[in-house]
């Protein structure tokens with residue numbers, strides 16, 4: 083199955099986790115939080131065909147790592163995937179809002195210039211602001227809102243803009259997350275773990291536990307478990323084909339096979 087947002091490099095033994103994912107046949111999007119983490123994280127994929135690495139600069143680190151933007155720019159041609167990026171409006175990060183905006187705007191501008199990028203976006207307490215930035219850069223690529231927790235109205239706007247979503251067991255535990263997922267188009271949802279940040283029973287979630295979201299989705303959407311698995315895999319294949327811009331036609335032709 084698919085874990086479209088996890089932090090492989092942040093597990094205590096990343097090589098062992100990458101190996102275990104490979105043995106289980108998992109498709110993985112391994113996101114990074116800083117450009118300087120890129121090369122070590124990318125090295126985890128060597129010899130593994132289903133793991134892709136995303137180049138990121140996490141909003142919670144924007145104020146400390148904005149100096150790595152030139153490195154981001156240098157590395158971005160090596161991957162179709164960008165993340166984790168976004169904005170975080172929680173009180174402890176709101177004080178660095180100007181830096182967060184500066185970093186996100188630069189990253190989106192770079193993606194827009196290059197075209198064809200698939201983006202994994204963080205939008206905690208900042209859904210409206212993230213959607214504003216995406217609206218300002220309509221050719222940015224394919225935005226995937228990870229662990230979306232905005233309002234139902236924000237969600238309707240994101241759907242209208244053509245955004246996709248990655249959802250995990252942690253998000254689906256709460257009634258709010260379940261309500262949001264009920265509203266999401268089934269053909270624009272992927273599963274994720276957000277491990278090792280996301281926890282279950284007081285421990286970090288493993289990437290393969292993203293699969294537990296399938297049972298939740300099956301209950302929420304009232305669709306059989308196997309049909310959901312097929313839908314999610316087919317969504318991944320679609321993503322390989324489109325690389326579209328928001329609300330517009332395909333701007334670049336990408337590989338047709340499931341590529342994560």
Ligand code: MN
Pocket residue numbers: 087089166276279
């Ligand atoms: Mn994350």
